[in-house]
Amino acid sequence: MTGRLGYHAGMNTRTRLPWLWILVALIGAFSLAQVAVFRGETVNAAWLLAAAVCIYLLAYRFYAAWIAAKVLCIDPTRATPAERLDNGRDFVTTHRWVVFGHHFAAIAGPGPLIGPTLAAQFGYLPGTLWILAGGVLGGAVQDMVVLFLSTRRDGRSIGQMARDELGNVGGAAALVGTFLIMLILIAVLGLVVVNAMKHSPWATSTVAATIPIALVVGLYLRYLRPGRVLEGTAIGLVLLALAVLGGGWVSTHETLAPLFDHDALPLAGGVIVYGFAAAVLPVWLLLAPRDYLSTFVKLGTVLLLAVCIAVLRPEIHMPAVTQFVDGSGPIFGGKLFPFVFITIACGAISGFHSLISSGTTPKLIASEADIRLVGYGSMLLESLVAVMALTAATVLEPGVYFAINSPAGVVGADLTQAVATISGWGFPVTAAQMQGLAEQMGEATLLSRTGGAPSLAVGMASILSAAFGGGLLALWYHFAIMFEAVFILTTLDAGTRVGRFMLQDMLGNVVPALGRTSWYPSVLLCSALVVAGWGYFLYVGVIDPNGGVNILWPLFGISNQMLASIALAVATGTLVRTGKGRFVWITALPLAWLATITTWAAGQKLFSEDPRVGFLAAARDLADKLAAGVLPPEKAAVAPQLIFNQQLDAVLTTLFVCVLWTVIAAMLLGVQRHLAGTCTRASSEASYVRTRLAGPGAISQ
Template sequence: MSAAPIMIFTLCVLAIGYRYYSAFLAAKVAVLDDTRVTPAHRLYDGQNYHPTHKWVLFGHHFAAISGAGPLVGPVLAAQFGYLPGLLWLVIGVVLAGAVQDFLILAASIRRNGRSLAEIAREEIGPLAGGTAAIAILFIIFNALAGLGLVVVKALGGESFTRSDGTVMQIAGSSWGTFTIFCTIPIALFVGLYMYRFRKGRVVEASLIGAALVFVATWAGSFIPGSFLAPIFDMSQKEVIVAIMAYGFLASVLPVWVLLCPRDYLSSFLKIGTVAGLVIGVVLVNPTLQMPPLTEFAAGGGPVLPGKVFPFVFITIMCGAISGFHALVSSGTTPKMINKEGDARVIGYGTMLIEGLVGVVALIAACSLAPGDYFAINTDLRTQSSYEQRLSEMGYTPTQLSQYEMETGEQLQGRSGGAVSLAVGIAQIFAGFPLFAALVSFWYHFAIMFEALFILTTIDTGTRIARFLLQEMGGKVWPQFGRQDWMPGTLISSALTVAGWGYLIWTGNIDTIWPMFGIANQLLAVVALSVAGTVMVNTGRTRNLWVVIVPMAFVTTTTMTAGVQLIQRFLDLGQSPIPSDSFKGYLNAFLIVAMMVSVAIILWESVRRWMRPTARSPLPTGKAAEA
């Protein structure tokens, strides 16, 4: 199957969805009104409430929501074949993911930029609000752990002994680590340039920042073998500590210092790279070597546990629908919206781009030979147990040695999806004229590109969790809830980082990623139920189907996967190894806690929907001002 027709089909569906479906949602469901003063103006404080240019905020929001999910999820789901993931990405993003993001953003703008938990408390009731706050914290910890682990696997070195006594070693990537480290001072410079040196020169600052990132990627090629190599050739544990330190600092600094410029710079590079990949797919037209469905659709795959249903949905998640996005849509973004009309392109439009990113990632992964794909994505600890079955299927490595020579990196056993995606991206770019000799550069550029997706979500996610912890703590101690009280900010940020950092430290990709998927999709169920309740409370029940249909589907798939994962973790709890036993029972408890919390919120939402006491529609114009 050629990739170009798939890409053209995807672009057409997304364009139709934005042109017609988002217009319907804006006019009939969200009822956007540019005459209303947004919280960014009404509550301006220069710290969290800050009116922002539409396209700058578009970049910030896209950077914040586009973590590893749309990149890594489709790559891991390629284990089942390219067809299941493709269908869910294209259909899910138009009818589910973009709907959720847009409606929650609109609801938060109308409520002074309140968080998802506070909206749930106001619209559904105190039980749902309190439960949502606790569930969201659990979910953020799992989500950020899943994202962070991808960076750890791509950059960090590791040494371990297999069950047969063989000592295995995976070298760290000093080139990749150096390049990603350089993006932090570059982002700080771009922030000062846009907000202090050359105010309002957004395009100018972005072009300079993008050029500096390319220079940093090129400079990284001189790091391996140099005197700086020991500094940037980090173990996986050292990468974890570095990510935790970054997440803490980014969450306590003012948004204009690092978060906004880094996110905008990241989005500038992300959108540019995605556009380049889309053009590359159409022009180079790689062949999808992965079949539409593999034998692993029935379960037993080496990359992820479970069958194609329901695991393709919790594996792909962010590219089709992501509950984490609802936290951004009710966190930093509504506090920065300049006018309500901007919510359509920011809420619905950015999610469509994320869906496109997912399709590009799927194509890049499936353009590799299946044998090479599985050799890269199967953990070295378990690779020997799958070798015979993969060989019988004809999935033996064919070009892996060539890829390792071209990239200058060890690729086999680099599970997590990021490395195989980078190889696929490098091969697409190498198909352009004059780029064939630059495979190593494009591979490391792709690693940097993926890490930018992840780190921008980590800083935003940690900040959102900090907001939530301070809101919860403020109920007990009012001063703790003040955003301008630094001790509260530092304590809540430290607790958040410790929570997701512990999960990365003790987890691996085949346990953390499915848990991340469960957490993420359950949060999407919460967000859709809140959006539905807002519609009921404002007298818009006629179009309630826009949230009921995706909510019912996501609830079914996620609860089914959750039950299966609970059984798997309970089996792990029977392990004679104490650390594995504890991890199994802890993971099972976390999934049960999240599922029960979401069930309570769903029950409370449906009860609210059945009461004939809906409020009248929200006023607009001068009536709204009053």
């Protein structure tokens, strides 16, 4: 009975089982020391995993429980919106583990897999420490507090809460910020998929096959056996497995293989056309079935990877810290401070989560007592996914890792030259080694496959293959590529659709007809505009000889941290105005940290003289070279577009920083007015209604 009341049960545990928590703390401290202090030749990934799990357990048991009880004053007797506004559709009281599953599936996308893989260029330690500290003190707190605030406000969205709390300026900033981050996110994810498919008939044919498979499942779920999600998904999963196998057959087929062997540019065109089609087709036909498949594949693979790492306990070959902390890294330019905090957003703190934690999930929460599990717990699990992605990247030989992830513009397109450059950095790798690896993985080459997906797939394939007795590396590699592509494309479909709704909402203020979300001309126009928006960034990323990811990913990181700052500013302002001022540091400190590193990183992206870091410096550098005529003809042809793009990126960065500080200023002004007693804005919290549900409310009666 008391099990329902998370924190009360916790109090009992503390008095009964202090030794258990002392043990967890000791194991955690010892593991962390193994990882961070007593590092020998190599460190075992098991220490990393053990340190992470112990820190999560302690944070969940003590910090999250303390926030829930003392700061938020969680009240299980209070009826939640799901109970009060129950409509059988979006407002439904739902079992907490089911809400947890929905929430985790919604927040955990490809972000926590890509960011840590890229940040591994600094070594395994900086990324690990940021994922752990950022996760338990920043991201999980943000998710839980936003979930709580939205639950107390009838499930209002973060945009609406920003308007309530920070005024119209704050609301508008949140809307524009969200729209832009969506475009950049989709572009960078599209680029990751394109880089994984480039000149790989196996990967391309497998990813292409996921589209007809989704259509088959969609038709099955709509007409053959309506709503039988489990059956439809099972059929889809079998077909996906066949698609991975079939891809291997296609890649060796004389006439079929060339059909799926393409340069990056036509593949990007394909992704853009696909994105538009997916956005205008009925949801049940493509988007929904793809999402079912991707959710299953995602959860299954993450679980499988966790078990394999725990069983295999692979050694980490990447040094704890590499020389690239000085900013000379090949994968992206910029020093450890502040760029590791921008590169790893998802997995440590991700502003995007505030869109799910408000608006969607609160409408399912049956009792306020579930908020800690759903809000804080889900984020810890995503953080663990990030730790595993980092593990998969760092168990690779560092030379191999850099050969896969460094763009051709940095190490050269020629294999002999590239391995010589990388070996020269002190990470030995040979041409024969890279060729052998590519052969094992069933690819023509793995050199300069930027974006993180291929190197993660190589890492996953070696872990999964070893766990299943070795062999079948090519199959595991392409399974991993399919796994990443499937949910990247889901994010792309769903994101384009949401972007369309946002655009219709914004344009509807000017031309009311465009605001009608189901009016087909408006659907077509706004979808086309959204696709053109991210398609542009994808196109420039593809033609950029430095790979594009090194430009787009920091931009995405900055925008995502800006969104997190908006969410934390709303939370901070609300805590002060609801009389929780003395605990305000729980969100104010992460906010201060994010505002500092985001502004710092943005400043570097704008003003750094290093063309590998600064957008404007890169534009100037390229313009000078173009004028001097020292560029090879193929680079000179695209240089004007690249120069314009760097300038556009500088404008966007400036915009993000302006939005960030506008929101913080609005929050501080509100806090100052509240403290001076001149604030007249009423609280938007819904008034107390006692729950009628059996459980927590009944207990205290």
